[in-house]
Amino acid sequence: MLLETRSLDAGYGRFRALFGVDIRVDAGECVAIIGANGAGKSTLMRSIAGVLPNAPEMILHQGEPIGALSAAAILQRGIAMVPEGRRLFPSLSVEENLLIGGQKRRGNGQWTLDSIYALFPILREKRSMPGTALSGGQQQMVAIGRALMSNPELLLCDEISLGLAPVVIRDIYAALPRIRETGAAVIVVEQDITQALRVADRVYCLMEGRVTLSGTPAELTREAIHSAYFGGHA
Amino acid sequence: MIWLDTIVQGILLGGLYALFATGLSLVFGIMRLVNLAHGDMIVLAAYLILVLVTGLGLSPWLAVLIAAPLMFALGWLLQRVVLNRVLGPDILPPLLVTFGLSIAIQNALLEGFSADSRRIPNPDLEGASVALGPVTVGVMPVLTFASAVLVIVILNRVIYGTPLGRSFRATSDDPVTAGLMGIEPMKVFAVATGIAMMVVTVAALYLGTRANFDPAIGPARLIYAFQAVIIGGLGSLWGTLAGGVIIGVAQTLGAAVNPEWQILAGHLAFLLVLLIRPRGLFPRARD
Ligand SMILES: Nc1ncnc2c1ncn2[C@@H]1O[C@H](COP(=O)(O)OP(=O)(O)O)[C@@H](O)[C@H]1O
Ligand SMILES: [Mg+2]
Numbered sequence: 001m002l003l004e005t006r007s008l009d010a011g012y013g014r015f016r017a018l019f020g021v022d023i024r025v026d027a028g029e030c031v032a033i034i035g036a037n038g039a040g041k042s043t044l045m046r047s048i049a050g051v052l053p054n055a056p057e058m059i060l061h062q063g064e065p066i067g068a069l070s071a072a073a074i075l076q077r078g079i080a081m082v083p084e085g086r087r088l089f090p091s092l093s094v095e096e097n098l099l100i101g102g103q104k105r106r107g108n109g110q111w112t113l114d115s116i117y118a119l120f121p122i123l124r125e126k127r128s129m130p131g132t133a134l135s136g137g138q139q140q141m142v143a144i145g146r147a148l149m150s151n152p153e154l155l156l157c158d159e160i161s162l163g164l165a166p167v168v169i170r171d172i173y174a175a176l177p178r179i180r181e182t183g184a185a186v187i188v189v190e191q192d193i194t195q196a197l198r199v200a201d202r203v204y205c206l207m208e209g210r211v212t213l214s215g216t217p218a219e220l221t222r223e224a225i226h227s228a229y230f231g232g233h234a
Numbered sequence: 235m236i237w238l239d240t241i242v243q244g245i246l247l248g249g250l251y252a253l254f255a256t257g258l259s260l261v262f263g264i265m266r267l268v269n270l271a272h273g274d275m276i277v278l279a280a281y282l283i284l285v286l287v288t289g290l291g292l293s294p295w296l297a298v299l300i301a302a303p304l305m306f307a308l309g310w311l312l313q314r315v316v317l318n319r320v321l322g323p324d325i326l327p328p329l330l331v332t333f334g335l336s337i338a339i340q341n342a343l344l345e346g347f348s349a350d351s352r353r354i355p356n357p358d359l360e361g362a363s364v365a366l367g368p369v370t371v372g373v374m375p376v377l378t379f380a381s382a383v384l385v386i387v388i389l390n391r392v393i394y395g396t397p398l399g400r401s402f403r404a405t406s407d408d409p410v411t412a413g414l415m416g417i418e419p420m421k422v423f424a425v426a427t428g429i430a431m432m433v434v435t436v437a438a439l440y441l442g443t444r445a446n447f448d449p450a451i452g453p454a455r456l457i458y459a460f461q462a463v464i465i466g467g468l469g470s471l472w473g474t475l476a477g478g479v480i481i482g483v484a485q486t487l488g489a490a491v492n493p494e495w496q497i498l499a500g501h502l503a504f505l506l507v508l509l510i511r512p513r514g515l516f517p518r519a520r521d
């Protein structure tokens with residue numbers, strides 16, 4: 001097992017957003033986290049990425065407790081995040097945004113500027129522009145490329161399709177198989193259930209800070225998902 | 235001819251103010267921290283150079299090379315041990331802490347060196363002058379200005395052309411996302427303050443060789459530095475140089491009219507620029 005959360009509680013100050021969340025991710029696996037707005041998906045991603053501090057044993061990476069590590073230390077362990085809303089650095093060009101993602105890279109993985117430009121050719125053309133001058137979809141490509149530049153074993157993608165047109169979403173998701181070819185595991189957070197079921201090996205559904213459903217896409221019925229997503233009775 | 239001379243002297247004086255201001259500008263640009271002890275750090279560095287020159291018999295230039303890494307270490311420690319703990323969404327704690335630091339440095343210098351005014355001996359170049367076209371200028375003022383330009387060129391190279399500078403800009407933009415890149419903002423801040431203290435050391439060399447100083451003159455240098463940074467526009471180092479030059483020229487022009495007007499003229503120029511350009515001459519697009 002690559003990553004596991006154990007009874008993960010997390011929140012903001014006195015507000016609790018996650019209640020005893022247990023998920024696991026195996027090496028090379030693609031796991032989708034679905035759930036409505038405010039369900040706690042981003043809180044879960046931020047906890048794993050080290051942005052929100054937790055008790056050490058609540059998150060295990062290769063069996064070791066990492067819940068209390070800083071974001072920088074988590075990156076060193078091979079876990080990178082594409083944050084919700086992309087969050088490119090406005091003062092950095094496209095290429096600098098990519099370079100900074102690889103600044104603390106571990107070892108010699110396969111992701112380099114060239115391979116990112118091969119994955120998203122449009123970025124090579126725009127490489128000297130400020131990252132924030134690009135279209136939404138292109139910015140999302142930069143955010144994904146920036147995270148890949150650290151050669152992660154686990155990539156966390158928080159709502160990479162949010163606010164994008166369907167054809168753009170298709171382009172972005174087209175990169176996923178090539179990312180998985182490197183052996184990386186991926187967690188995709190999605191509100192778009194169809195998209196999530198299409199790409200994931202396993203799915204967790206969150207509602208109000210709790211896991212309400214999990215399984216492979218084949219195991220899950222529409223009714224079960226509907227009730228886990230929106231509450232009420234199946 | 236007298237006016238041209240006055241303006242040239244003012245521009246060169248602006249170089250000194252820019253040196254006072256550059257460290258302040260750098261630190262503010264990266265971590266939105268206003269260090270009220272900045273002027274006192276310059277005075278502290280001047281005493282450090284003085285001790286190296288008079289105690290060890292070094293030339294002031296060599297003394298700067300020794301003092302600069304010591305000041306870097308001091309800045310690094312100050313940031314790691316004190317300032318990082320008070321940085322946050324509330325801007326008041328860092329102001330209070332650096333204000334306290336300002337008083338502490340002044341008192342420590344007073345204990346160690348008394349209130350007597352001192353000067354870093356610089357027999358080789360003191361009083362030396364060169365002809366710059368039609369006007370004659372002191373060698374030290376010219377070196378001061380050239381140092382300010384050189385410092386800014388080097389800092390801009392670092393900021394825009396190195397991984398460290400990329401980390402500075404990214405951390406300044408968004409420290410949380412910088413953390414996701416494996417950057418530790420607190421370490422970046424410590425390096426930035428260390429670098430600012432090396433600039434402070436260069437400023438101290440010229441402060442201490444060109445005029446007398448005593449433990450109490452820091453806050454006034456802070457004010458000039460502040461004004462230069464604000465006139466220039468927060469975050470632009472060339473803007474800071476321009477700001478220093480504007481204050482320097484205003485001061486020498488004021489003094490030429492009436493020696494008592496020197497300081498006042500600088501403050502008036504500051505207010506005037508702010509009236510016309512409230513965000514300074516070269517503001518950053520964001521903020
Ligand atoms: N920075 C924050 N401070 C306080 N509460 C927050 C913060 N971010 C999210 N929340 C709250 O935590 C809960 C879960 O939010 P989030 O994890 O962002 O949900 P999701 O990503 O599933 O939409 C929501 O009730 C939200 O209002
Ligand atoms: Mg979210």
